[in-house]
Amino acid sequence: MSEESSQLTGPDFEKGIRTADVADGAMVQGHAFGEAVLIARRGADFFAIGATCTHYGGPLAKGLMVDCTVRCPWHHARFDLRTGEAIAAPALNDVSCWKIEKRGERIFVTGKIDNKPVRKPAVSPSSVVIVGAGAAGGAAAEMLRRQGYEGRITLIGKDPSLPYDRPNLSKDYLAGNAQEEWIPLRPDDFYREQKIDTITGTEVRTIDTKKSQVTLSDGRSLGYGALLLATGADPVQLAIPGHDLPEVCYLRTLVDCQRIIEKAKNAKRVVIIGDSFIGLEVAWSLRERKLEVAVVGKHSVPLEKVLGRELGSLVKKTHEANGVKFHLGRAAKIEERNVQLDDGTRLDCDFVVAGIGVRPNTALAESAGLATKDGVLVNEFLETNVPGIFAAGDIARWPDPRAGQIRVEHWVVAQRQGQTAARNILAAREPFVVPPFFWSNHFDVHIHYVGHAGADDRPTVSGDVNAKDASVIFQSAKKTTAVASIGRDVENLKAEVALEEGEEFHP
């Protein structure tokens, strides 16, 4: 949320603007009745909706209009221009929809309207049980209700909290720049109002696919008409001497994050093991808390495999310029107040955070006999090999139309898969085809990555990486597979459209 929010700028749409001032395909931000409003034009049609993205407040007028939708420049949420509906995560709330009147050569915004469609599902299972109350599970529960499903929904999570903003845990929240109330995705009342039963702090232990029933860690059993597995991933644990010391932390949950924050309050030095996205975001956030931060990693250029050499180097340089010290090597041993590397280097510290990757939580699916292979195998509709059981998020390995069978660990993908799985539970038969998208922040370097590049895909830089104004375009057999951008938000959205349409991307 550190990015600048939309404000009341531009023309007053109550006073009207000339139709000629909104070019075909353009969006203009202004205001009406004290709220930021955007007017978009498609041929002879004009639309007016709220101008501020309901995710983190991104300025929608600076995004990209695609058919009758607008895509947010910050994290690619999508809104329907005709209704204001948030049609694709990470935004979960709609923006307002406004009435437009044309008088002569001018258009006026005359008040709010409710254009939301009333939906009725084609098929309604007797009940839906969702295992995992994280990004995918939470988004699925909401989407079932949005689609008009009236049956029983039970959202079960091992975490004591209802769905929360996990990406924030390595960013503003960890840095101490986010308010507590930003973290839950919804207030508790929301689930009551939506008649979504929630069971927290409870694990699903078994699935009986013959009886269509799950058993919980508190001994209860629950039948289901349809089941969604969204059990996410857990951090890979260190396996070196000292790994079980109380000074060693991991970061996946809110509780994990609060533990790190408590330790940081009384600490001067931290060692981060792992130059992963999470490891480096933690480095940034703990520098914001003025700790001395040392990162131990195996790569001379961190993140090079995903972002390419230039962008990986920029991330490293940016961390170094902000005081993060990198140590190439492996941690060999942890003691109470230090980490020893395999070359004998000893790094003094007050605590350690390990960010060495995650492993998908597939044990439950495996024990139920579902097909798995580094993830739960699903078809394009996100259904497993057992009809009526779906999987979404970090555990799902699905057939991406461009990259083949993939599994990714991205927030937006998990939420969107939850949304698609929900619609397919109601027999929508909607394939999951959107290109994967993730973002990652490192001080003032904000990376947007769309698509999915293989390890051998060739990166080409367009623009000036050091000026933080560039895209890295990945190609395989002369086809664009992914685009990573900094300072080029709209370009990244255009790359998303090109990937969707199977076209080459030319910045």
Ligand SMILES: Cc1cc2nc3c(=O)[nH]c(=O)nc-3n(C[C@H](O)[C@H](O)[C@H](O)COP(=O)(O)OP(=O)(O)OC[C@H]3O[C@@H](n4cnc5c(N)ncnc54)[C@H](O)[C@@H]3O)c2cc1C
């Ligand atoms: C600190 C951090 C920062 C991140 N930052 C970004 C980012 O900037 N951008 C990005 O794209 N991605 C980011 N990610 C990744 C993103 O958060 C994940 O990809 C996403 O949360 C996956 O969603 P999910 O629903 O699959 O799993 P989760 O959100 O992990 O939810 C799974 C839930 O299932 C529960 N569960 C597991 N097993 C059981 C069981 N047997 N019974 C009941 N409940 C169970 C877990 O407790 C958990 O709450 C970040 C991740 C972390 C940890």
Ligand code: FES
């Ligand atoms: S602010 Fe719009 S998608 Fe995040």
